[in-house]
Structure formats: structure tokens, C-alpha cells
Amino acid sequence: MTRRERSVDVLVVGAGPAGLGAAAALAASGVRRVEVLEREQTAGGIPRHCHHKGFGSRRTSGGISGPEYARRSAAAATGAGAVLRTGITVTGWAGPRILDTTGPGGLERITARTVVLATGARERPRSARLVPGTRPAGVYTTGELQQAVHLHHQHIGSRAVIVGDEPVADAAAGTLRAAGVEVVARVTDRPPVRPAALEPLHSAPLLTRTAVTALTGRPRLTGVAVRHEDGRTTTLPCDTVVFTGDWIPEHELARRAGLPLDAGTRGPAHDAAYRTGEPGVFAVGNVLHGVESAGTAAAEGRALAVPVLRHLATGDWPADRPAVAVAAPLEWITPNLIGPGDDRPLGDRFILRTGRSLTAPLLVVRQDGVELHRRRLLRPARPGRPFHLPAGWLDRADPHGGTVHVSLD
Amino acid sequence: MTQPVTVTTAGDPLPELPGGAPYDVTVIGAGVVGTAIARALAHHPVRTALVEASDDIGDGTSKANTAILHTGFDAVPGSLEARLVREGQRKLAAYAAGTGIPVERVGALLVAWDAGQLAALPALLAKAEANGYHAARLLDADEVAEREPHLGPGALGALEVPDESVICPWTTPLAFATQAVRAGVHLHLDCRVGRIEPAPDHHTLTTGRGPLRTRYLINAAGLHADEIDRQFGHDHFTVTPRRGQLIVFDKLARDLVRHILLPVPTAAGKGVLVAPTVFGNVLLGPTAEELDDKTATESTQEGIALLREKGRRILPRLLDEEVTAVYAGLRAATGHEDYRIQAHPGLNYIAVGGIRSTGLTASMAIADHVTALLADTGLALGTPVALEPLTMPGLGETGERPCLDAGLIARDPAYGTLVCHCERVTEGEIRDALRSTLPPRSVAGLARRTRAGNGRCQGFSCGAGLRARIEEGSRT
Ligand SMILES: Cc1cc2nc3c(=O)[nH]c(=O)nc-3n(C[C@H](O)[C@H](O)[C@H](O)COP(=O)(O)OP(=O)(O)OC[C@H]3O[C@@H](n4cnc5c(N)ncnc54)[C@H](O)[C@@H]3O)c2cc1C
Numbered sequence: 104m105t106r107r108e109r110s111v112d113v114l115v116v117g118a119g120p121a122g123l124g125a126a127a128a129l130a131a132s133g134v135r136r137v138e139v140l141e142r143e144q145t146a147g148g149i150p151r152h153c154h155h156k157g158f159g160s161r162r163t164s165g166g167i168s169g170p171e172y173a174r175r176s177a178a179a180a181t182g183a184g185a186v187l188r189t190g191i192t193v194t195g196w197a198g199p200r201i202l203d204t205t206g207p208g209g210l211e212r213i214t215a216r217t218v219v220l221a222t223g224a225r226e227r228p229r230s231a232r233l234v235p236g237t238r239p240a241g242v243y244t245t246g247e248l249q250q251a252v253h254l255h256h257q258h259i260g261s262r263a264v265i266v267g268d269e270p271v272a273d274a275a276a277g278t279l280r281a282a283g284v285e286v287v288a289r290v291t292d293r294p295p296v297r298p299a300a301l302e303p304l305h306s307a308p309l310l311t312r313t314a315v316t317a318l319t320g321r322p323r324l325t326g327v328a329v330r331h332e333d334g335r336t337t338t339l340p341c342d343t344v345v346f347t348g349d350w351i352p353e354h355e356l357a358r359r360a361g362l363p364l365d366a367g368t369r370g371p372a373h374d375a376a377y378r379t380g381e382p383g384v385f386a387v388g389n390v391l392h393g394v395e396s397a398g399t400a401a402a403e404g405r406a407l408a409v410p411v412l413r414h415l416a417t418g419d420w421p422a423d424r425p426a427v428a429v430a431a432p433l434e435w436i437t438p439n440l441i442g443p444g445d446d447r448p449l450g451d452r453f454i455l456r457t458g459r460s461l462t463a464p465l466l467v468v469r470q471d472g473v474e475l476h477r478r479r480l481l482r483p484a485r486p487g488r489p490f491h492l493p494a495g496w497l498d499r500a501d502p503h504g505g506t507v508h509v510s511l512d
Numbered sequence: 513m514t515q516p517v518t519v520t521t522a523g524d525p526l527p528e529l530p531g532g533a534p535y536d537v538t539v540i541g542a543g544v545v546g547t548a549i550a551r552a553l554a555h556h557p558v559r560t561a562l563v564e565a566s567d568d569i570g571d572g573t574s575k576a577n578t579a580i581l582h583t584g585f586d587a588v589p590g591s592l593e594a595r596l597v598r599e600g601q602r603k604l605a606a607y608a609a610g611t612g613i614p615v616e617r618v619g620a621l622l623v624a625w626d627a628g629q630l631a632a633l634p635a636l637l638a639k640a641e642a643n644g645y646h647a648a649r650l651l652d653a654d655e656v657a658e659r660e661p662h663l664g665p666g667a668l669g670a671l672e673v674p675d676e677s678v679i680c681p682w683t684t685p686l687a688f689a690t691q692a693v694r695a696g697v698h699l700h701l702d703c704r705v706g707r708i709e710p711a712p713d714h715h716t717l718t719t720g721r722g723p724l725r726t727r728y729l730i731n732a733a734g735l736h737a738d739e740i741d742r743q744f745g746h747d748h749f750t751v752t753p754r755r756g757q758l759i760v761f762d763k764l765a766r767d768l769v770r771h772i773l774l775p776v777p778t779a780a781g782k783g784v785l786v787a788p789t790v791f792g793n794v795l796l797g798p799t800a801e802e803l804d805d806k807t808a809t810e811s812t813q814e815g816i817a818l819l820r821e822k823g824r825r826i827l828p829r830l831l832d833e834e835v836t837a838v839y840a841g842l843r844a845a846t847g848h849e850d851y852r853i854q855a856h857p858g859l860n861y862i863a864v865g866g867i868r869s870t871g872l873t874a875s876m877a878i879a880d881h882v883t884a885l886l887a888d889t890g891l892a893l894g895t896p897v898a899l900e901p902l903t904m905p906g907l908g909e910t911g912e913r914p915c916l917d918a919g920l921i922a923r924d925p926a927y928g929t930l931v932c933h934c935e936r937v938t939e940g941e942i943r944d945a946l947r948s949t950l951p952p953r954s955v956a957g958l959a960r961r962t963r964a965g966n967g968r969c970q971g972f973s974c975g976a977g978l979r980a981r982i983e984e985g986s987r988t
């Protein structure tokens with residue numbers, strides 16, 4: 104066994120917006136040895152291959168492109184004094200807060216006083232969605248498509264179907280257009296979120312309440328078979344299909360460490376201070392909840408500085424904390440543990456997802472039979488998009504009580 | 513003694529042999545059976561060709577099975593299959609140990625879920641004994657629960673078969689073909705055999721790449737073996753594909769299961785099993801569907817639903833895990849409960865048909881059996897010589913993975929650069945595959961040689977990069 108053994112104060116796994124945001128804030132607030140490990144050759148995470156604008160100051164100028172955002176995030180982290188090492192993969196744990204790595208320079212075993220998991224999320228591929236049929240070429244997720252087009256300039260195809268109707272589906276459509284691929288249809292099994300007349304001009308027809316039932320063609324895709332809720336079936340001729348959205352946190356390291364996961368998000372269960380179930384192990388960004396915007400991931404990372412500093416100073420870690428659980432049609436909520444003390448979630452609100460569209464939902468929060476909160480949201484909530492629950496009721500929750508239930512009334 | 517390597521693909525002419533001679537032997541089909549036969553023939557000073565319709569070896573049924581190295585405990589006693597599975601298991605286990613083909617001896621449990629199944633176990637034990645397998649034994653419900661803590665409720669007992677193992681289905685034919693080709697066998701890919709003109713001195717095969725002449729012909733064409741056989745005027749067997757769909761669960765599910773969990777066989781076939789793979793995944797399947805289309809390797813909604821229903825009973829928590837792949841293979845059933853291996857001395861021809869659901873295990877024994885038949889048919893094979901030893905890249909999850917090997921990385925940093933993160937495949941391994949004796953020509957071929965792209969993200973992170981490397985590889 105010839106692993107180089109080292110130690111650092113904070114080891115951040117993953118140099119996406121969340122990990123880089125955390126490293127920048129921690130180094131800036133005086134933590135001495137902050138190191139970020141990134142398995143890709145270039146830092147920046149998903150934005151590396153999102154060539155559209157819309158990153159950073161989205162509201163004012165339309166924002167910057169993903170690669171530019173990635174560069175600036177990396178520069179901010181190293182500028183603040185964090186050590187950024189790319190091409191290094193964390194392969195597993197050798198003990199609590201001891202991580203094993205592989206890189207071209209050899210194997211290491213790094214002991215950290217604090218570990219921050221910022222490993223991001225990925226889209227579920229066709230197989231995980233159990234879409235049957237042949238196994239042809241021409242099947243993508245948005246992440247693979249963006250890399251093929253923007254990083255490798257590969258030939259894609261000529262006619263594409265997009266599966267999904269979340270913002271990332273629009274990103275996929277943009278990438279396909281940039282590659283000269285015609286989008287022949289977009290398909291979602293959900294009901295429409297807006298009247299057809301309000302669909303963006305020039306966008307491909309959107310088939311709602313329509314499930315993908317099979318892929319056909321070999322060796323190349325020739326069609327996507329679909330079935331509408333009312334039983335109508337058809338096959339959309341195409342040579343390319345992109346499966347978008349349907350996120351799953353990149354939670355391998357979290358699971359290998361035995362961190363308890365939240366049943367809804369499939370990411371590590373965590374409180375408002377991003378503390379997981381394992382002392383000294385924090386988690387931020389999409390590993391917690393599938394995809395939010397890069398801005399949210401980066402803000403979560405920056406918000407980590409205070410609780411990490413506190414942990415480095417005191418070593419304190421809460422033991423059992425009540426979970427926050429949702430009932431259908433709600434899918435998940437984050438944070439999903441109630442921590443002791445007065446930590447507040449980012450923006451003083453919880454983020455939620457719903458499985459079906461809700462107009463003016465009435466949200467109720469209960470713990471041990473006691474109603475902590477009841478509130479009608481003014482905006483509709485849609486699947487695949489975040490909506491929020493203000494955290495004002497947190498003071499009324501009992502940190503030693505039972506599970507907090509969030510449901511619709 | 514290494515020969516020059518002859519591997520031809522689409523666009524290449526078929527080579528002219530010295531003096532315009534025909535091949536001594538041609539094997540049709542480079543599945544696990546055809547490659548094993550070619551490897552066996554490579555021991556002899558005969559000019560052998562292996563012709564394959566696909567652009568890669570092992571691209572038919574051999575790439576899509578359950579990957580179990582069977583003991584043959586449940587074969588039909590006295591059948592040719594029973595003998596060749598039993599011998600093949602020993603031969604392949606030894607070969608695997610010598611070449612580095614991943615094998616894990618996890619053992620199998622035939623789990624009885626009702627009184628009828630429980631009552632059937634003693635007869636299965638007796639059958640195992642009749643097949644010369646003496647290590648099986650009966651377990652009671654408590655022992656089963658202790659062995660498999662995550663098993664669904666209601667298991668009443670089991671037959672334990674400790675030597676059932678799992679093996680890498682891709683490295684096996686690749687090792688056979690690599691060794692054969694290095695020893696001088698000509699491999700012709702992208703070379704579908706069409707019409708055959710049998711003749712006493714030599715047969716002429718029409719292929720997609722021109723005529724090929726051969727004195728002896730071995731038909732190992734899998735699902736198409738019956739069509740080849742008919743060209744000799746026979747009507748001995750008809751292959752009807754029996755589809756098996758399978759679901760591969762993510763590695764994070766691996767700790768849920770310790771053994772191959774077999775159902776107690778019924779008249780309807782062997783049934784759905786749950787098994788670990790040597791790559792550290794968990795398999796659920798296969799279905800058994802009688803079809804008439806030899807290309808119907810697609811999965812179906814009904815098939816997936818059936819597997820999930822069965823899987824939920826066997827290992828409930830498995831269904832919560834992520835799925836990394838769904839695939840289907842076609843068994844070459846012939847309506848006859850045995851292999852259809854037949855030598856036709858007058859025709860200088862051997863049919864190797866009906867290698868149904870045990871061909872991976874039996875491959876090396878089939879090869880030796882066929883080689884003996886060939887000698888009986890009149891071909892002077894000459895004295896066998898030993899082949900150059902071969903070491904295959906270790907794809908097994910429990911073996912030495914390059915990314916964890918400090919010494920290897922120190923010698924060559926490419927083994928420290930991960931390209932496929934889910935499967936932990938390094939730049940060095942991909943480079944080696946692209947430079948190997950039988951380089952991959954597609955992303956799927958690369959996956960079979962390295963596992964790259966086979967993981968839970970199915971290319972979200974690495975797919976585009978892998979395709980770039982394949983394209984790069986085929987340009988240089
Ligand atoms: C296709 C797509 C389009 C998007 N478009 C937009 C947009 O227009 N605007 C917007 O604001 N947001 C967009 N997003 C969302 C945004 O990209 C994410 O919210 C953001 O990247 C999340 O940051 P993160 O740091 O949590 O994760 P990631 O960006 O995923 O970064 C995680 C990093 O961790 C690394 N890593 C993982 N495991 C290991 C390990 N074991 N060892 C070392 N490193 C590891 C990964 O390589 C990766 O670089 C998009 C997302 C996608 C997928």
C-alpha cells in the first residue's frame with residue numbers, strides 16, 4: 104500500500120458551482136487549508152458544457168455563459184486561497200472524514216477535519232427510466248448531448264425528440280438547434296402547464312400526457328413510440344432522442360459512507376446548516392436535491408462558511424434530529440432535517456417539488472399532531488420546478504420531537 | 513511462436529492463401545462457441561478461418577446472457593449437454609484462473625417459496641448427484657434467512673449449490689479469439705456467409721466480402737445454425753429463439769445479495785433469478801418467451817413488469833435501487849432437450865446447433881468435442897502445440913482495479929486518470945483496448961472490453977468523451 108497520506112482542514116469533493124462556492128467562502132473567511140478535488144480535467148461542474156447564457160446575474164443582463172461562469176467560479180475559489188486540484192477522483196472512504204483518491208500523480212489518503220460533499224446530480228438515463236425497446240445509437244441525456252456538441256463537436260443526427268418539459272429540456276432544445284438538429288417533438292407524460300397558444304413560437308409541438316413506450320431501430324434509432332393517456336399510440340420518426348430532467352443526486356460517496364439519505368430527494372438528509380448524518384460531513388448543491396439553478400447551488404456553497412467555521416471551532420454535531428417529510432403529490436423538501444439552534448435555510452425558505460400541477464396549494468406543517476403552520480401559496484406549483492415554503496414556523500418546531508410532516512390540505 | 517495477426521474487416525479483401533489453397537477449416541460464427549472452437553484448432557497446424565457477420569466477436573447471444581458458470585447440477589442426466597457443461601465448467605474455471613477472466617464463486621441457492629417447491633428439492637438434490645455433483649445440500653428456512661438476510665418473506669428452504677459461479681461473459685470469447693488470432697487463425701469480421709456450395713474437395717462460401725474456400729466447415733452460427741445446416745440439404749433442426757430479458761441493477765445494490773438466487777425449476781423453464789455479476793451489479797431475469805424473429809432482442813413493457821414483480825418477491829429492496837441497463841438475449845432453442853452437435857464425415861462438415869442456455873459454460877468442452885469429431889471426420893490435425901499464454905485485463909470488481917494500483921500508476925500515469933467515473937475505467941485501460949489485438953470498433957465494443965460507459969450514468973458524464981476516443985482510435 105503506497106498511498107500518500109495528507110491532511111487538510113476542509114476537503115471539498117466536487118468543483119461545481121456548489122463546491123467552488125463553498126471553497127471560496129471558506130478560504131475567504133480564514134480557513135487555512137481548503138482543498139477542492141475534481142475528477143474532471145476542468146473545474147466548474149455542469150456549467151462547463153452549458154453554452155447558453157443565463158448563469159450568474161440572470162435577472163439583469165441575461166447572465167454569462169456556463170463555461171465563463173465555470174471559469175469565474177474556479178478563479179474566485181483559488182483567488183480566495185483554496186487549493187483546486189482537477190483530474191483527481193475520490194474513490195472511497197478509509198474512515199470517517201478520511202478519503203482515498205486516484206489521480207495521475209498516484210494514490211492519496213486525505214484526512215480532513217471537515218468533508219464537504221458537492222458531487223452534484225445527473226439525469227436518469229433511458230435504462231433507469233425502464234423505457235423498453237431496442238438499444239440503438241442516438242439516445243442521449245442532456246448532459247451527454249451538451250458535451251457531445253459543445254466539448255467534442257460531434258455529429259448528432261437530423262431529427263430529434265425531447266423527453267421532458269423542465270427548463271433543462273429547453274437547454275437540450277437549444278443545444279440541438281445549435282448542432283443543426285431539427286426538434287420534431289417534445290414529449291411529457293404530464294398535463295400541459297400553459298395553454299398551447301402561449302407556447303413559445305417556433306418550438307416543436309409539445310405532446311402532453313404522453314408516455315414514451317418504446318424505442319425502435321437498430322443499429323440507429325428510427326423512432327420513439329408514445330402512448331397518450333387516452334390510449335392513442337403513435338411512433339415519432341426520429342434518429343435522436345434526448346431524455347431530460349428526472350434527476351438523481353450523485354450520491355455514491357454519501358451512500359458508501361452510510362449517510363442516511365432522504366427518501367424523497369435521494370440525496371443525504373441534511374439540516375439548514377448542511378450537516379448530514381455523519382459528524383463533520385457536510386453536503387451542498389445538487390447532491391442534496393437534484394437540479395436547482397447554478398445560482399442556488401453556489402449560494403448553498405457560500406452559506407456553508409458559517410456552519411463549517413463553527414464546526415471547526417467547536418466540533419459540535421447534533422445527534423438525532425427530526426426529519427421533515429412530505430406526502431404525495433409532494434415529492435421532496437429540502438432541508439429535510441430540523442437542526443438544533445437557530446440556523447435558517449437559504450433565503451429563509453424550504454424548497455419543494457410536486458409531482459403534479461397545483462394551483463394555489465394550501466400547505467400544512469404538523470409535528471406530533473400539532474399544526475405549526477398553514478398557508479396558501481399565491482402562485483401555482485408545477486412539476487420539475489422549485490416552489491417554496493417560508494421557514495417562519497421553524498422556531499415552533501421541537502428539535503427533540505417527532506417527524507415534521509408537510510402536506511397539502 | 514507468435515504468428516502474424518490476420519483480422520480483416522469491411523472494405524478489406526479476404527486474404528489469398530499461399531498457392532491459392534483453401535482454408536483447412538472454417539468456423540462460421542464468432543460467438544463464445546465459435547471462438548472456443550477456433551482457439552482449440554489454433555493448437556494444430558491447420559489453416560483456420562473464423563468468419564463473423566458482425567463487426568465484433570461475441571456480438572450475438574454471447575454478449576447478452578446471465579453470465580453464470582454452471583455446475584450442471586440440474587442438467588438432463590446422460591445428455592451430451594450434461595457432460596459438456598460439467599467438463600466445460602472445470603475447463604473454463606481453470607482457463608479463467610490462468611488468463612484473468614473474472615470469476616466469482618458465490619454459490620447458488622434454489623429457494624423454495626411454497627410447499628410444492630420445498631417438496632421438489634430432494635429430487636433436485638438426487639438429480640445433482642446423478643450428474644456427478646456431490647456438494648449440494650438442503651438448507652432449512654433459518655439457514656436460508658441467515659445466508660440471505662434481505663430475502664423477501666416466506667422462503668421455506670433451499671438447495672445450496674456451492675460451486676455455481678458468476679463469470680465475465682465478454683472477456684471469455686475475447687480471450688478465446690485473441691489467443692486464436694495470435695496463434696495464426698484468420699478472423700474475418702463484417703463477413704456474413706450467404707450461399708454455401710458444398711463439394712467433396714472444398715466448400716465455397718459466398719460472403720459479403722467475396723468467396724471463401726474451405727476443406728472443412730464448422731457451423732457455430734448460433735441462432736442461424738439451422739439455416740447454414742439446410743444448405744447441406746439437411747432438415748435436422750429448426751432454431752426458434754427464446755428471448756430472455758434482464759434488468760441490471762446498480763452496484764449500490766450489490767450488498768443486498770450474496771448468492772445466485774435460483775427459482776425451483778418448473779415445467780415452464782428455469783425461471784427468473786437474482787444474481788450478482790462479476791462487475792459488482794445485480795441481475796434480475798431472464799424471461800422466457802418463444803418467438804419466431806431471430807432479431808427480436810428488444811425489451812418490452814410486459815417483460816420488464818414481469819421481472820419487477822418476480823424480483824419484488826425475491827429481494828424486495830432491490831426494486832428501490834437504480835437500474836443501469838435493460839437488455840435481452842435469444843437462446844437458440846430447437847425443441848429438443850439437448851445440444852445438436854453432429855458430424856457429417858462424408859460432407860466434411862460439423863453442425864454445432866442448439867447450444868441453448870449453457871453455451872458459455874460448456875464452450876471449451878464443446879470445442880474439444882468438436883475438435884475430436886473433426887479428427888474423426890478425416891482431417892489430420894497433427895500434434896497439438898501449446899498456445900502462448902494470455903493475460904486479459906481484469907474487469908472484475910473484486911480484482912485489482914488499475915485505478916487502485918499505486919505501482920501501476922507510478923509506471924504509467926494514464927492508469928490514474930479516470931474517464932468513466934461510474935465504472936472507474938482509466939485512460940490507460942481505454943488506450944490498451946484500442947491498441948489490443950482485437951480493438952473495439954464501437955462504444956458498445958469498448959464497453960465490453962473495459963466496462964467504460966456501462967455504469968449508472970450511462971454516458972451522462974463520459975459518453976461523449978468515449979465516442980471521441982473511439983473515433984480517434986479508428987482514424988489512427
Ligand atoms: C444540462 C443542464 C443545464 C443546466 N442549465 C442551467 C442554466 O441555464 N442556468 C442555471 O443556473 N443552472 C443550470 N443548470 C443547473 C446547474 O448546472 C446546476 O445547478 C449546478 O451545476 C449544480 O452545481 P453542483 O456544484 O451542485 O453540481 P455539479 O455542477 O454537478 O458539480 C459536481 C462536481 O462534482 C464532481 N464530482 C462528483 N463526484 C466526484 C468524486 N467522487 N471525486 C471528484 N469529483 C467529483 C463532478 O465531476 C462535478 O464537476 C443546468 C444543469 C444541467 C444538467
Ligand SMILES: Cc1cc2nc3c(=O)[nH]c(=O)nc-3n(C[C@H](O)[C@H](O)[C@H](O)COP(=O)(O)OP(=O)(O)OC[C@H]3O[C@@H](n4cnc5c(N)ncnc54)[C@H](O)[C@@H]3O)c2cc1C
Binds near residue numbers: 542546566
Ligand atoms: C438470456 C440468456 C441467459 C443465458 N444464461 C447463460 C448462463 O448463465 N450461462 C451459460 O453458460 N450460458 C447462458 N446462456 C447461453 C449462452 O449465452 C449461449 O449458449 C451462447 O452464447 C451461445 O454461443 P454461440 O457462439 O453458439 O452463439 P452466438 O453468440 O449467437 O454466436 C453466433 C455468431 O454467429 C454469427 N453468425 C450467424 N450467422 C452467420 C452467418 N451466416 N455468417 C457469419 N456469421 C454468422 C452471429 O453474428 C453470432 O455472432 C444464456 C443465454 C441467454 C439468451
